[in-house]
Amino acid sequence: MGEEERRRVFQFIDEHFGDFVTDLTDYCAVRTVSASGEGFKEGGRATRELLEKWGISAREMPVPNGPNLVVGEAGSTGPILCLYNHYDVQPEEPIDEWKSDPFDPVVREGVFYARGSSDTKGNALSQAIAQAAIQDARGDLPLRLRFMIEGEEEVSSPHLNAFWKRHQDLFEADGATIEGSDHTAEGTPILRLGSKGILYVELTVRKAAVDQHSSFAVSIPNPAWRLIAALRTLRDENGKILIPGFYDNAHRPTEEELAYLKRNRYDPEDFMKTYGAVEVLGGDTQWARLQHMVYGNTCNIDGFYAGYIGDGSKTINPAYAKAKLDFRLLPGQPPKDVLKAMKAHLKAGGFEDIEVKSHGTFEPATTPLSSRIGQALLRGYQAAYDDEPDIFPWSLGSSSTYYYTSLGTPSAAGPGVGHAGSKAHAPNENIRLEDARRGIKATAAMMLAFAKSD
């Protein structure tokens, strides 16, 4: 891109940055919690109207049994770039720990606080503004953008697959960005070329019709102990997953990955500061911790419930116990295979009494840095920052990237507005406004680079 063109694009972004804050305030105030099914209609409408406001032709497309998926189109020539995001957000619990109302956004000392600000309403809005900046600077768009914003990502998009099968043409493009990446604590941008996969399951075991006085536990089995026995067959105390075959086909590091990872300055030890973690796994060096984080699988306990969990003591043998687990997966570990192997493993271990329910999956996927989208992202970051991005083969979190990559559409995380302390999924979710300003610029520069390399 020309220097002058980029100057005009960035100037537009600076001049309209107040609109970003205003529009994001309105957008985050729309309560769209997919876990409880809140705000389905309002979320789709607000998303469509937001895109239209920034000059994008948008429509709400029905997703069978799910909330509408908003498709926005801008530009009529050049390569096609899909821009995937979602308008739903995580539940706000534990509500006590929020310093301000999660759905009444506030800015404190340059930081914007609201549920969904980083994950991912802020990213959807930043892309809409980026394309408006290009249109304003050039008078046209040198590429075709397809915004695709769904409403069920936070519950693992249970109905997206059916939509995808019917509308594969929408997912076929020259490239795709998935949500938005974030920044390190120091403001270094992060380039993520895919995402880990996920399998989310709920395990339930019932040993009686009702809770009983705990003294009867001598005669009636306790379901929490039984669930613990089952869980212990899935993972050892060092985190190793014990399901047979789990690791067999997992992606192995490539030369390209190791080359950019060795330049990557990210240190998971930052979690100690950001989340108050008491320790960080993987080893004593940044390189060991980084490799562990990137190439490690998890079987995580998202939730465990049994019996009486209020204050004080209540002596009961609970009727049932349940646990919510998620497995984070690498390319080569399809969630459906893991689910099948897990069920077979439990059965083989005699745990026929454990009911397994799948809450949805995302496929793992990665795209080479040498791809068109990989190169456009790299150049976008170089244009908007005084710094090289830290590059990862995938995000730790899961995303819908597989819907694109499986159709031959290379995809990666777009430039984003968040940072390492954005607390996505936790109380006090937030974005730093200066990260957002640079993220919008990198997005616009990435779009221009993507058009040029055609």
Place this chain on the structure above:
Amino acid sequence: MGEEERRRVFQFIDEHFGDFVTDLTDYCAVRTVSASGEGFKEGGRATRELLEKWGISAREMPVPNGPNLVVGEAGSTGPILCLYNHYDVQPEEPIDEWKSDPFDPVVREGVFYARGSSDTKGNALSQAIAQAAIQDARGDLPLRLRFMIEGEEEVSSPHLNAFWKRHQDLFEADGATIEGSDHTAEGTPILRLGSKGILYVELTVRKAAVDQHSSFAVSIPNPAWRLIAALRTLRDENGKILIPGFYDNAHRPTEEELAYLKRNRYDPEDFMKTYGAVEVLGGDTQWARLQHMVYGNTCNIDGFYAGYIGDGSKTINPAYAKAKLDFRLLPGQPPKDVLKAMKAHLKAGGFEDIEVKSHGTFEPATTPLSSRIGQALLRGYQAAYDDEPDIFPWSLGSSSTYYYTSLGTPSAAGPGVGHAGSKAHAPNENIRLEDARRGIKATAAMMLAFAKSD
């Protein structure tokens, strides 16, 4: 006791049985949940007024940092019999499973439903009526009764010990009954000569200041897995407790116990019907199941909490996890020793990160059948029922019996109003009115037998 005297006593009870229902309705409507501290003042006052109504001289005695303990006295000559009960009740959760309001008693088909009806407001009231029946039939009482009704039993009486140390004279008597026993499903009365002990603890482990996105679990330890690892060092999958020395001094069956247990028809298999239990532990015969139930220890999980436990999926690595456990103990296994050994065991296993909080204890205790109170109970049951009672060395649940036995006051469960399906501590707690009618008669007959054997 004479036939004619007993006839008059039983007639009074039949004539006043309507008062039992009316008074219990009012008494159970007083919300006295000790776990949340509700109804402390109202509970003590209602208890005192109820005793006074039935001709007992009553006073509320302050318990330092706890609710008042109500002491009622009747009779001026003869042996002293203490009658221990409590006016506090378990929390009503899960409230959804109650068919009627737990604090708005109703009678449906001869069954009285309310929280506290069986545990133990119904028993306190039945004893008050039993003594009134004797007074009415004889014109006097041939023994001295001391009603002692406290307000914190359901949270393991954390302040009773301090009260006891100051007022040991109140606990010194010729015998004591502790709460009330119950009936089998078929209506056979149960005689319990003591109670198991209990240690109730809460284990907490925190691995971060806040919940995080679950993808970070690859780098930040999950507290639920850590808690599970600790729990697994306390108990194996067969229920055996792994704390060193735990079983060393546990009570061994005596000849007297084995003799009456062999005549005991109770079969824990009833739990399958009563509670919808999917299986019952101990073995394939009634005798095996009965011995297991009586002489078995438990490390029960009363509650387990971590992370997101609502509907659907939320992907988090929780900041902390906690479990509530109770150990049921036999004579020779003092709760304090078990707590000390458990803490040492966790420490030795490297679990310094597990915080252990004790929620209170009850000492285990038993009294021989050949004791005065044992014999009075046996004769009381024989007078009021066409059947021999099933006899146990102790109740499965814990009680304050140790406060009496340790001072040389033989104690056992009194005749009671409940039955195997009373669902103490569970939704739809209830008593069958015909059990209550016979239980009051057995109580009166026991009082007369206790006086006579002097």
